[in-house]
Amino acid sequence: MTTSPITTLILGTAPENATPADFVLAGPWCTAPASAEEAGFDMPSEPLADPDRLETAARQARQLVTQLAPRLRDALNERYGTQHDDRYWDFVLAPWLVRISETLIDRLHRAAGILDAFGGRTLTVPLLPEASTFTFADTQDFIMGGILNPQWNHWLFSRLLRRRWPAGWTAEELPPVRRDASPRKPEGALRRLARSVVFSLPFPRIKGFGLKQSLDLSLVLMLNRDRRDDTIPLRLLGEPSAPPLPLGFTEDEAFDFAASLLPESLCKASIPLSLGHERARIRSRVVSVAACEDDAYRIEMALHRGRGCRMIFIQHGGEYGYVKTSVAYPLVEYCQHRFITWGWKRHGAMPGNFLPLPHPQLAALRGRHRESSPTLLFVGTEMALLPYTLKSMLRGRQQFAYREDKARFMAALPDAIRTQAQYRPYFDVPSSLEDAPWMLRRFPDIIRCAGPLEPHMLGCRLLVLDHAGTTLAQALAADIPFLLYWNPETASFTPEALPLLDKLREAGILHDTPESAAAKAAEVWDDVPGWWGSVRAACKPWASQHALTNNDDVPHVWKLILKDI
Structure with missing residues (x-):
């Protein structure tokens, strides 16, 4: 009788000499940026690849955030000797709680998948002890040094898998590790002062708005005295019907987990003992999206929110x-x-208080496309192997097929067009698949698009996108001829978006395979303006919903609206 050889399960980063004969992997991040899939390593299937399973996980996360927020509010008020209400703490805690809840639930589903895939095998599993310590300066540090850090994930998977340890597994206890907080590099005094002044405006600097416009709109907000408040408290946004968490993980355990990882930015020194004025002097403020990950700015804005500012x-x-x-x-x-x-x-x-307005960021691009070179510009998106959201996007192992589709598109182009192609990779994200170097090794005749993207877009002959994102909205605003392709089996859109995308598919703009998109590019290449003129109207329904521009004086429209909301 022969016994199968003992294999090692890697939860964090695989050794450089790891081979599929001796190692199995918890996921594709274990060999990033190398391609674990191409090397033939055995891994669990992607647990939340199915859109319905992803939505279930998101419901679990939304419920968990709304359960943990009031518990952390009470715990922090007691710890810091404060009496701040939900208005303050909801604003401070929501972005960080969302990140930690999404990550915990994603990793719970992955841990369950690891057990399903390998629980019946004889494995050695190197584990990091629970006594390992990880500290984070702020939310951004938690994302970069925790969620996207294979070592932190190794520690978390070690902790989760101990809950249902299979009989055939042997634990190999590793020494504890320590990861200290990594604060951002300090800004110079003048830069810090300028940033503080600009962010303190009721209408701070927002992309697309100049400083004068920010000042004008700040004055409008200062004059607004309406006291309606349509803010939806976190406690009303839960999902009580969400199923229990995987592996029997409880709300109490989730609270202890979240509390143990509170970043230094939420320490007592950062939280004011008093909110000051009884009522907000300025009734409404625009908040920069930087508040989602810049804890210091968010805490500053929470002062106003706690006083009743909308x-x-x-x-x-x-x-x-x-x-x-x-x-x-x-x-x-x-x-x-x-x-x-x-x-x-x-x-x-999704519940929300939505107000559609033409945005200057898009208005500035309106109709600006002018071909300056016969270039096919191909723009990709991120390929993170350690997912950091529960949002509809490709996840983990799905990134291998996504990247392979890029090569299929380039290979299907006629040589004469491929030599005119430029590829724009996504910016580097830790634990991601190799992007531009991978493409350029396979297609040395294409050029890497570098520098600001906008001039390349505005001057290309044809834009090709393999995802729907910001670049699509910019292309619609600027009237840039474009093609789209993605796999309809992995794409996940709202019901109201699907008919708008069908119009693009019927017009030959949206394709279901990279080869079909390449064939259309070859078909229209010699007369892109003529083709674009014949299909442009199909873009209008999508553009009106997701890239609204018009001939109005945009800043004036914003003034009229902001004075009454």
Whole structure:
């Protein structure tokens, strides 16, 4: 009788000499940026690849955030000797609680998948002890040094898998590790002062608005005396019907987990003992999206929110309004007094206070496309192997097929067009698949697009996108001829977005395979303006909802609206 060889399960980072014969992996991040899938390593299937399972996980996260917020409010008020109410603590805690809840629930589902895939095998499993210590300076440090850090994930998976340890597994206890907080590099005194002044305005500097416009709109907000407050408290945004957490993880355990990882930015020195004025002197403020990850700025704005000031958030990129699933959008931004959109008034079933307005960021691009070179510009998006949200986007192992589709598109282009192509990779994210170098090794005749993207977009002959995001909205505003492709089996959009995308598919703009998109590029290449003129009208329904521009005086429109909300 022979016994199968003992294999090692890697939860964090695989050794450089690891081979599929001796190691199995908890996930594709274990060999990032190398391609674990290409090397043939055995891994669990992607646990939340199915859109319905992802939405269930998001419901679990939304429920968990709304359960933990009041418990942390009470615990922090007691710890710091404060008496701040939900208005203050909801604003301070929501972005961080969303991140930690999304991550915990994603990793719970992954741990369950690891047990399903490998629980019946004989394995050695190197584990990090629970006594390991990880500290974080702020929310951004938690994202970079925790969520996207294979070592922190190794520690978390070690902790989760101990809950249902299979009989055939042997634990190999590793020494404890320590990760200290890594604060951002300090700003110079003048830069810090300038940033403080600009962010303290009722209407701070927002992309697309000049300083004069910010000052003008700040004055409008200072004159607004309306006392309606449509903010939706976190306690009303839960999902009581969400199923229990995987592996029997409880709310109490989740509270202890979250409390143990509170970043230094939420320490006593950062939280004011008193909110000062009984009532907010300025009734409404626009908040920069930086508040989602800049804890110091968010805590400063929470002072105003705690006094009753109503907060207004503004859409700052694509995906808002049409991705099917999100945790952060309804709990952090949509629930504020107003969320100003790029045209849409509804995001599936997500609750929110939506206000569509033409945005200067898009208005500045209106009709500006002028071909300056016969370039095909191909723009990709991120390929993170350690997911850091529960949002509708490709996850983990799905990134391998997504990247392979890029190569399929380039290979299907005629040689004459491929030599005119430029590839724009996403910016570097830790624990991501290799991007531009991978593409350029396979297609040395294409050029890497570097520098600001906007001039390249405005001067290309044809833009190709393999995702729906901010670049799509910019292309629509600037009237740039474009093609889209993605796999409809992995794409996940709201019901109201699907008919708009069908119009793009019927016009030959949206394709279901990279080869079909490449064939269309070859078909229209010699007369892109003529083709674009024949299909442009199909873009109008999507543009009116997700890239709203018009001939109005945009700053004047904002003045009229902000004085009454």
